[in-house]
Amino acid sequence: MDLPPPSVLTQLPRPLQASTGKTQIGEVFSLVESKKRKRYEVVVAVDGEGLNIYNVQYPKLVTSYAVPPQSEFSCHPCSIRLRDKDSSAVKRYTYCAVGRPQRQIKGFFEETVPGATSAPVITSASYTLKDSRSPVIFVGICPRLSGESGSKDPFDVLVVHKNGKIRRLASDLKTERWSIDSDHETSAAFLVDFDDARRTLFRRRPDLATLAVGDVSISANDLPPVLLLVSQPGSSQGSTLQPVKVHMFSVTTHVETAGTATAGSHELHHLNTVQLPSLEGTNFDWREAQWAFHPGSAGLGLSFRQGYMNYDLSQYPPSCSSSLILKDEDFSSIMRISPHSIIGAGKSLVALYDTHYSSIQRSIPLHELSTNSSKATMKFVGYFAKLGIALAIRENTLQAFDLSSIHSMRGTSVKRQRDGLLINAIGRGVGSPPLDINDPAVSLGLKTPEEVNQWTTFKKNLEAASKAQDATSFDNAVESHFGFSARWHSSPISVHPEKISYILSQIFTVQAQESRNGFSDLKVAIWPKKTCQWLVKTGHFSIDHIDIAVRRDNRAQILPPFEPGTLVRSLAEFDTSLKALTLVLNGPVPLERGELAQALKIFLDTARTHSIALDQPATMTITEVADLDIKVDDKSHDTDENPQAVISSSSSTETSLEDAFVGLNLALSKLHSYPTNQVVSCLRSTLSNTDTLAIVHHLRVALATGGYTARFTEEAPIPLEAIKAAPPLSLEAIVDLMNASVDAIGPSGWISAVEFAGAAVNEAEMISHMQSEISAALAGIEEAAYMKGIVGEFIRYGSRLTKSKSSSAAANKTTTSTVTMSGKEVNGEYTAIKDGSRARINREYDSYGKLWETYTFPQAGEEDGKMLPLSLNTPESEVSQTKILKSTGEVTQRTKREIAYLRRQAVPDYSVVRIHL
Numbered sequence: 001m002d003l004p005p006p007s008v009l010t011q012l013p014r015p016l017q018a019s020t021g022k023t024q025i026g027e028v029f030s031l032v033e034s035k036k037r038k039r040y041e042v043v044v045a046v047d048g049e050g051l052n053i054y055n056v057q058y059p060k061l062v063t064s065y066a067v068p069p070q071s072e073f074s075c076h077p078c079s080i081r082l083r084d085k086d087s088s089a090v091k092r093y094t095y096c097a098v099g100r101p102q103r104q105i106k107g108f109f110e111e112t113v114p115g116a117t118s119a120p121v122i123t124s125a126s127y128t129l130k131d132s133r134s135p136v137i138f139v140g141i142c143p144r145l146s147g148e149s150g151s152k153d154p155f156d157v158l159v160v161h162k163n164g165k166i167r168r169l170a171s172d173l174k175t176e177r178w179s180i181d182s183d184h185e186t187s188a189a190f191l192v193d194f195d196d197a198r199r200t201l202f203r204r205r206p207d208l209a210t211l212a213v214g215d216v217s218i219s220a221n222d223l224p225p226v227l228l229l230v231s232q233p234g235s236s237q238g239s240t241l242q243p244v245k246v247h248m249f250s251v252t253t254h255v256e257t258a259g260t261a262t263a264g265s266h267e268l269h270h271l272n273t274v275q276l277p278s279l280e281g282t283n284f285d286w287r288e289a290q291w292a293f294h295p296g297s298a299g300l301g302l303s304f305r306q307g308y309m310n311y312d313l314s315q316y317p318p319s320c321s322s323s324l325i326l327k328d329e330d331f332s333s334i335m336r337i338s339p340h341s342i343i344g345a346g347k348s349l350v351a352l353y354d355t356h357y358s359s360i361q362r363s364i365p366l367h368e369l370s371t372n373s374s375k376a377t378m379k380f381v382g383y384f385a386k387l388g389i390a391l392a393i394r395e396n397t398l399q400a401f402d403l404s405s406i407h408s409m410r411g412t413s414v415k416r417q418r419d420g421l422l423i424n425a426i427g428r429g430v431g432s433p434p435l436d437i438n439d440p441a442v443s444l445g446l447k448t449p450e451e452v453n454q455w456t457t458f459k460k461n462l463e464a465a466s467k468a469q470d471a472t473s474f475d476n477a478v479e480s481h482f483g484f485s486a487r488w489h490s491s492p493i494s495v496h497p498e499k500i501s502y503i504l505s506q507i508f509t510v511q512a513q514e515s516r517n518g519f520s521d522l523k524v525a526i527w528p529k530k531t532c533q534w535l536v537k538t539g540h541f542s543i544d545h546i547d548i549a550v551r552r553d554n555r556a557q558i559l560p561p562f563e564p565g566t567l568v569r570s571l572a573e574f575d576t577s578l579k580a581l582t583l584v585l586n587g588p589v590p591l592e593r594g595e596l597a598q599a600l601k602i603f604l605d606t607a608r609t610h611s612i613a614l615d616q617p618a619t620m621t622i623t624e625v626a627d628l629d630i631k632v633d634d635k636s637h638d639t640d641e642n643p644q645a646v647i648s649s650s651s652s653t654e655t656s657l658e659d660a661f662v663g664l665n666l667a668l669s670k671l672h673s674y675p676t677n678q679v680v681s682c683l684r685s686t687l688s689n690t691d692t693l694a695i696v697h698h699l700r701v702a703l704a705t706g707g708y709t710a711r712f713t714e715e716a717p718i719p720l721e722a723i724k725a726a727p728p729l730s731l732e733a734i735v736d737l738m739n740a741s742v743d744a745i746g747p748s749g750w751i752s753a754v755e756f757a758g759a760a761v762n763e764a765e766m767i768s769h770m771q772s773e774i775s776a777a778l779a780g781i782e783e784a785a786y787m788k789g790i791v792g793e794f795i796r797y798g799s800r801l802t803k804s805k806s807s808s809a810a811a812n813k814t815t816t817s818t819v820t821m822s823g824k825e826v827n828g829e830y831t832a833i834k835d836g837s838r839a840r841i842n843r844e845y846d847s848y849g850k851l852w853e854t855y856t857f858p859q860a861g862e863e864d865g866k867m868l869p870l871s872l873n874t875p876e877s878e879v880s881q882t883k884i885l886k887s888t889g890e891v892t893q894r895t896k897r898e899i900a901y902l903r904r905q906a907v908p909d910y911s912v913v914r915i916h917l
Helices: 194-201 206-213 449-468 471-482 497-507 529-537 543-553 566-574 579-585 593-613 620-628 651-671 676-686 689-705 731-752 763-790 792-814 896-906
Strands: 007-011 023-032 035-046 050-055 060-066 078-083 090-100 104-112 121-128 136-143 155-161 165-170 176-181 186-192 226-231 245-251 268-275 290-294 299-304 307-312 319-325 333-338 341-345 349-354 359-365 378-384 389-394 397-402 508-516 519-524 819-821 824-826 831-834 837-840 882-884 891-893
Touching: 023 136, 023 378, 023 389, 035 078, 035 136, 035 378, 050 090, 078 136, 090 136, 104 155, 136 186, 155 186, 155 226, 186 194, 186 290, 194 206, 194 226, 206 245, 206 268, 290 333, 299 333, 299 341, 307 333, 333 378, 333 389, 341 378, 449 471, 449 497, 471 529, 497 508, 497 529, 497 543, 508 543, 519 543, 519 566, 529 579, 543 566, 566 579, 566 593, 579 593, 579 651, 593 651, 593 676, 593 689, 651 689, 651 731, 676 689, 676 731, 689 731, 689 763, 763 792
Parallel strands: 023 078
Antiparallel strands: 007 397, 023 035, 035 050, 050 060, 078 090, 090 104, 104 121, 136 155, 155 165, 165 176, 186 226, 226 245, 245 268, 290 299, 299 307, 307 319, 333 341, 341 349, 349 359, 378 389, 389 397, 508 519, 819 824, 831 837, 882 891
């Protein structure tokens, strides 16, 4: 299933400096009894513009604050909303860190009185960071014991610098509570509520939870939050993940006095320091790495250009719980959705990945997303689990991906449903190398080193031939490896399916960037004729095998599905002579009905094109032939009006017309194997009314030229030379396909098509002709039934004679000895003798056409009295020259007496066959 396209929530202001300006988004909380609750709002900081707060549940702008044009934000902003219990006023506090022109923490305070008609009261404040030149990487809200001196607000502002300096400011930014130098080069910081930390982060370490609380007399509403600092010493010089450490601190809610680091050391307690494990072979640019922490699962996520890793900090020591690394991918942004699901924007796709099975759950191509610039990157900025939406910024738009149908709560249960099922990952895996890159002895079933070397050499030759577009070298490489040419007409060769997939992946290519209407566009890269003939003959040249091959070749990304008719369209685009398409239609594996309907459209267009080249109307070859002289009531056939002479004047066009009609009849015959309702559905969805009417006229031509509407004593109309080359259609196929075509057009189609593409007759006359043709066909069926009653005995005798000849031919293959009787050599044939005349039954003669010559009672030359044998019995098969003894199983030779006896026993009592020994 595809990922639904995102909806645009709002248009964001552009940074004042488009080249260097950034847009950063933070979360909005509400404070209830010293506990933060996430709201359905985001705060957006735009360099040089200001801070805006948007509601994402009901997309609208809540409020905005302006900043000086030269301002640049150094980290994500944060905002908190609370209600005053005394005045019921709603207060909103928004904080941000400004790096230029002066390092400072700015705060915007807004107070709204319910029921008041006046505008909200907005004030601002700032705190200048004079004692540190290190940029601020985190600004957060830290709960504080209510009722303490210095501020009425139950929270403070916690600021973390890149060099590890931590400071606590009052909510009004007028006072610095304390500051501490942690001496850790910090890359990211996260502030976690104590309830979440005790439930997830410290679930296996109750000693750390007790150490974090400290004073046992503290109330439940004043539990200290936990601060996490992610540091990597020497990150500016190295690119390895080995030295990454996570430091855990508890930030007490007591504020004694403002002062120095000595006083602040009682406010910040170090709990633990853990080192993250590294994955082998994982190297990335540390400066582009991004960290994110999910408090509900104690998961620390690391996203980088090639993938994502999630570390479970609740384990002791921490472990990598899930990872997804795609070396050929270039992600612009990755965000965690659930413990085993992430959403990422890659080079060509925005996809939802399952990290547990390394597969893609949903995807959408980037080019299908509406944007003014194809080079615009996408950055994910937030996820609201209860709403089921993931927020992303692309250019200056805030977009939302609806994931509610994929990750949602099941009923009222607290337990979330499993977000990654194995059945959804089968066939959609990414990240793992193709099977042939692994050990060939395991993936391809190769047993000896010589076979492995042969396969390696074959793969190199095939890749070189495909890259050089050398079809001859391609055929030679396949022929030398499989030897299909020497055993073309013998038993089929057993080939490993992975080898077939590899060959097809070199013949076909597909790219997601070239998809049309959300479907992958299949292309033929090279057409080795002998190899393709071999694949068609062995039944491996099908859309299912090709689909598997190209998807394994593009394993680093998930491809959109193929549109019905993709294979036929790609073959027609590569080979305009339609020889390749005709070859596939002649194969033993039938194409899907959508592919066959697309083939009909291609052959019809080809026939029209060459008809125009012959200075005829566009549908002359297909339509007007049925309306010129193919009328049942008109028994005269005027050869002067036959358009065959016009068509035969151009030999080059005649060949193309033959190809078109051969392919048209092949496609119709293959399509007839499907149920009628499916045929009607595919014709209606693929062909226009004009094309369907062309099919109707073509079937009328086949009905007339096949002799189905002519009487027994009449000659059928002479078809065109191009139609003669096409394989004939059976009466059953003509009738079923004509009914399906009429149903596909429907009443509205017949009414709208008053005249069909310049045809000689209008709709009413055409329906009248069809009625007369149907009547003639019914009369022909009645006449055939009457004739069958007359010649029924001949037909039955011919059927038995055919079976007798086939069984005798099988016996002759097992024994080549000849029996000499009366001095003459008889090779498995019976000799019927009557009054000196002899007639020989030739096995190559047709059983129905040569019955009159088989048994002749009168003298030679007489034409009367030809009749079947009196007993209507066919001669039995030749007596075998050997026999098998039942007692011992020994094969012995029969005597002449025994052979004569068996032949005499085979002759019925009443027979005109006489045997001379």
